[in-house]
Amino acid sequence: MSTESLRIVWIYPDLLSTYGDRGNLLILAHRARMRGMPVETLEVRSDQRLPTTADIYLVGGGEDGPQALGAQRLMADGGLHRAAAQGSVVFGVCAGYQLLGRSFFAKGTQCAGLDLLDLHSDRGASRAVGELAGDVDPRLAVPALTGFENHGGRTHLGPEVSPLARVTTGVGNDGVTEGAWRGKLLGTYSHGPALARNPALADLLLRWATGAGQLPPLDDSWPEKLRAERRAAVAARQ
Amino acid sequence: MPLRAKVATSVSRTAAALSRAAGRGDGSVIGGWIGLKIDPDLLAHLANGRAIALVSGTNGKTTTTRLTTAAVGVLGPVATNSFGANMPTGHTSALAKAGDTPYAVLEVDEHYLPQVIDATNPRVVALLNLSRDQLDRAKEVAMMAQLWRSTLVQHPDIRIVANADDPMVVWAVTPPSARERPPLVTWFSAGQRWHDDSWVCPECGSSIERSGEQWWCVGCPLRRPQPHWLVEDDGVLDPTGAWHKISLQLPGRVNLGNAATALAVAAQFGVRPVDAVSRLGSVTSVAGRYAQVVRDGRNIRLLLAKNPASWLEAFDMADDAPTLLSINARDPDGADTSWLYDVDFAPLRGRQVLITGDRAYDLAVRLEINQVPFQHVRRFLDAVTAVPPGRLEVIANYTAFQDIRAELDRVN
Numbered sequence: 001m002s003t004e005s006l007r008i009v010w011i012y013p014d015l016l017s018t019y020g021d022r023g024n025l026l027i028l029a030h031r032a033r034m035r036g037m038p039v040e041t042l043e044v045r046s047d048q049r050l051p052t053t054a055d056i057y058l059v060g061g062g063e064d065g066p067q068a069l070g071a072q073r074l075m076a077d078g079g080l081h082r083a084a085a086q087g088s089v090v091f092g093v094c095a096g097y098q099l100l101g102r103s104f105f106a107k108g109t110q111c112a113g114l115d116l117l118d119l120h121s122d123r124g125a126s127r128a129v130g131e132l133a134g135d136v137d138p139r140l141a142v143p144a145l146t147g148f149e150n151h152g153g154r155t156h157l158g159p160e161v162s163p164l165a166r167v168t169t170g171v172g173n174d175g176v177t178e179g180a181w182r183g184k185l186l187g188t189y190s191h192g193p194a195l196a197r198n199p200a201l202a203d204l205l206l207r208w209a210t211g212a213g214q215l216p217p218l219d220d221s222w223p224e225k226l227r228a229e230r231r232a233a234v235a236a237r238q
Numbered sequence: 239m240p241l242r243a244k245v246a247t248s249v250s251r252t253a254a255a256l257s258r259a260a261g262r263g264d265g266s267v268i269g270g271w272i273g274l275k276i277d278p279d280l281l282a283h284l285a286n287g288r289a290i291a292l293v294s295g296t297n298g299k300t301t302t303t304r305l306t307t308a309a310v311g312v313l314g315p316v317a318t319n320s321f322g323a324n325m326p327t328g329h330t331s332a333l334a335k336a337g338d339t340p341y342a343v344l345e346v347d348e349h350y351l352p353q354v355i356d357a358t359n360p361r362v363v364a365l366l367n368l369s370r371d372q373l374d375r376a377k378e379v380a381m382m383a384q385l386w387r388s389t390l391v392q393h394p395d396i397r398i399v400a401n402a403d404d405p406m407v408v409w410a411v412t413p414p415s416a417r418e419r420p421p422l423v424t425w426f427s428a429g430q431r432w433h434d435d436s437w438v439c440p441e442c443g444s445s446i447e448r449s450g451e452q453w454w455c456v457g458c459p460l461r462r463p464q465p466h467w468l469v470e471d472d473g474v475l476d477p478t479g480a481w482h483k484i485s486l487q488l489p490g491r492v493n494l495g496n497a498a499t500a501l502a503v504a505a506q507f508g509v510r511p512v513d514a515v516s517r518l519g520s521v522t523s524v525a526g527r528y529a530q531v532v533r534d535g536r537n538i539r540l541l542l543a544k545n546p547a548s549w550l551e552a553f554d555m556a557d558d559a560p561t562l563l564s565i566n567a568r569d570p571d572g573a574d575t576s577w578l579y580d581v582d583f584a585p586l587r588g589r590q591v592l593i594t595g596d597r598a599y600d601l602a603v604r605l606e607i608n609q610v611p612f613q614h615v616r617r618f619l620d621a622v623t624a625v626p627p628g629r630l631e632v633i634a635n636y637t638a639f640q641d642i643r644a645e646l647d648r649v650n
Binding site for chain 1: 443
């Protein structure tokens, strides 16, 4: 950790906050505070400089225009590249996941991404909307991913990243894999408050940020009930 | 009216009556659906000869339509889709059922505004607000504003009554180029508690700054227009500067804003505010919204909240009393519950909070993170017995609201 407290930055809520993206910031802060960690949260608007010394950076979802604009401003700012190079955690969701790659499509044109993850995105034949589930890369040691996806893009992974999960329901990157990770950078199509249904993934990000091998367990009975209910709902439809 | 349209109208009325008699619904959709099958132009035929106002926006459509209908009623009979059936089938049913009326006030789903304008040739269109709502199946906010804008520029003769406080609405009303004839716009200020969909200028992508009630883009001329009608204290200031006290039976400042909008729309038909204000006070509840029911000594009040902006308004309206929250995610609600994290539930701290509904667990996780203690109940009636006698506020999204309304004998 960079300072006395865990510093979490929410990048450009004015551009990249389509639907409940604030949730990931609230969930990480809540789970850290429940372990007695002091937390500082920062919401950095797109006309402000990005601090380079925070522990976790969150990039949320957005419409095409804001996504392209957000990528441009992040590249001009350069702060996220420096933070990632210094070992900060970066968590991207949906449009925020796409813009961590080499390129993505917005408003019908190819846009340059931040090139932090070895992947690129193009347009799918149809929009992927609905429940998303998958078995997470065993090296990450977290239980199955569950979420809701809503995106028109398809993402193609290069050799330098690993898929976050193998899809069991929904589309994710391409119907086979979902999300990607490398080092302490992680992205997913599970949109909005993705961590609400995946508390173990939230704790993985906290462990990466703090270097802690283990975190004291929390009472996760409500998130577990939610996960079980979603799992049953998906199974009932198949 | 052509013979085909007459037949279609008659069949449509019969079907609606049958649907009601069979207890299958309020008949506000089925009649129109059958009528449109017989005559695809039935809505246009039924609209012909009436002076029509359309009311659209993300929130407040049903209530504003009801208040506007009351205000325009000063002039004579008004046809309206008062059950919130706001797509062309609902409009067709409503006009067929009403028979010949000189006026009609119709609530219109945001997505259907272009085709309903084409079909009904309205004199006035009221545009309330645009915010995020059911994004898994609805258009994103900027796309909706663009749809409105490209429609309105083709109809420069329609009088627009629009919300000066919502940048997305103001942009939708502003013609895309100076070559276009500017529309006739009456601006109202109804306040806007929700700002999270308008931080970025839809015209140029710069930031939108706010100070008090003013807002402006830092990169282009888009800014808040001077409103002609506005809420002041517990009344409405009209364009002549006259202030009218508004005594509503509906709670919350948001409904004062809806009343101002209704008076502004009615004024386009020649209704004087002094003649209409007393009629606004006669509106008690709107398709169950704000309805109050006494059950087992509990005075239950129903508040509908469908999206983040309307949840903020509901917290403002609700008394400091035990509160039941109910969430579903069926088709009419949208399948995605992510919006729960766009709502800050902190105003509920200190109240007894109960939760229920299909997606109560999503709400449970949200409230835990928001540090709002709660109790989960399986059924609505369990909540009634879990609170002490007195006020019970019920805040629910669309189908959850309808479920509870059904338990209370379809209260209106």
